[in-house]
Amino acid sequence: MNPKVLAEVSQDRLRRDLFHLCRDPFSFRTVLYTRPWQSKNSLDETDEFIAAEMRRYSSLVEMVPNRVQAFRCNSAKPLHHWYDKPQPEDPWYDAHNIEVTLPGSGSSGEIIQLISHKDSMSWINSPGAHDNAVGTVANLELVRLLSALPRQRTVRVLFCNEEHTPWHSASAANAARERGDNIIAVLNQDSLDGKSDADFAAKRKTHYAIYSTPEGQALAELLPRTAQRYQLPLEVFCAPKKCINDDDGSFIKAGYQRTIMNLGSYPYSDEQYHLPGDIPERVDLDNLRLSTQLLLAAVLDLDERGESIFSA
Numbered sequence: 454m455n456p457k458v459l460a461e462v463s464q465d466r467l468r469r470d471l472f473h474l475c476r477d478p479f480s481f482r483t484v485l486y487t488r489p490w491q492s493k494n495s496l497d498e499t500d501e502f503i504a505a506e507m508r509r510y511s512s513l514v515e516m517v518p519n520r521v522q523a524f525r526c527n528s529a530k531p532l533h534h535w536y537d538k539p540q541p542e543d544p545w546y547d548a549h550n551i552e553v554t555l556p557g558s559g560s561s562g563e564i565i566q567l568i569s570h571k572d573s574m575s576w577i578n579s580p581g582a583h584d585n586a587v588g589t590v591a592n593l594e595l596v597r598l599l600s601a602l603p604r605q606r607t608v609r610v611l612f613c614n615e616e617h618t619p620w621h622s623a624s625a626a627n628a629a630r631e632r633g634d635n636i637i638a639v640l641n642q643d644s645l646d647g648k649s650d651a652d653f654a655a656k657r658k659t660h661y662a663i664y665s666t667p668e669g670q671a672l673a674e675l676l677p678r679t680a681q682r683y684q685l686p687l688e689v690f691c692a693p694k695k696c697i698n699d700d701d702g703s704f705i706k707a708g709y710q711r712t713i714m715n716l717g718s719y720p721y722s723d724e725q726y727h728l729p730g731d732i733p734e735r736v737d738l739d740n741l742r743l744s745t746q747l748l749l750a751a752v753l754d755l756d757e758r759g760e761s762i763f764s765a
């Protein structure tokens with residue numbers, strides 16, 4: 454991979470998309486919030502924005518319809534965990550997964566799968582900047598750049614909903630399994646750069662790749678090597694997850710074992726996690742750019758070398 458492509462990751466575009474999703478015009482991305490004078494809820498508006506942007510880079514942008522409920526809010530539960538399951542009488546809403554495909558030129562049929570949940574919390578009013586506008590804007594930027602670069606393998610990106618229920622990353626993963634998709638790696642971007650106020654004040658640039666399977670561990674361990682290889686000034690750590698969960702867990706449960714989640718700290722230490730204070734002004738854009746560059750390098754190296762990269 455030519456390291457020069459990493460300089461094409463645009464911090465300006467990351468910032469622009471982040472503030473678009475979390476501040477102006479959208480503050481929230483949930484079925485429960487509709488902006489004044491709008492007829493569509495803010496999650497549908499978010500989907501329109503993402504799909505329109507992605508259609509500039511791929512002719513294969515699919516809106517997959519599904520149904521969700523909002524979580525109830527229960528502030529008697531521990532701070533950061535106020536979501537509670539909906540009751541049977543609570544309404545259902547039409548929602549969508551967005552799946553973007555960037556076909557590769559080779560004949561291997563191998564797919565590199567990227568994921569990010571695009572919605573914000575449905576039980577509380579929070580812009581969800583770290584959780585998970587950052588992963589969404591990183592994947593938008595990865596599509597822009599990957600669409601213009603020669604690749605052997607297909608890259609597919611899933612923008613799903615995880616702050617509503619049920620999680621339709623599971624239906625996307627099961628559909629991939631039923632089609633027999635040959636997914637060689639799954640990278641879920643959820644809460645990149647999210648870290649403690651102390652780490653933010655100390656200007657630490659951190660990236661955690663966490664895994665639930667031995668195959669995931671091999672993929673996670675690729676990331677610190679990649680950072681070193683391309684001299685990215687980022688502290689990259691690998692750690693095992695406590696359980697198989699989140700949108701990466703959906704793919705593991707569907708049989709795709711080489712799967713990781715990328716985030717800014719683990720255990721997750723953002724003091725504003727799942728609170729109204731998860732605002733875009735708290736995002737360390739340098740860290741977000743570096744994490745996006747790391748992911749771009751990892752995807753391109755995976756594309757270039759395929760599964761042989763794990764036997765090195």
Ligand SMILES: [Zn+2]
Binds near residue numbers: 727
């Ligand atoms: Zn969350």
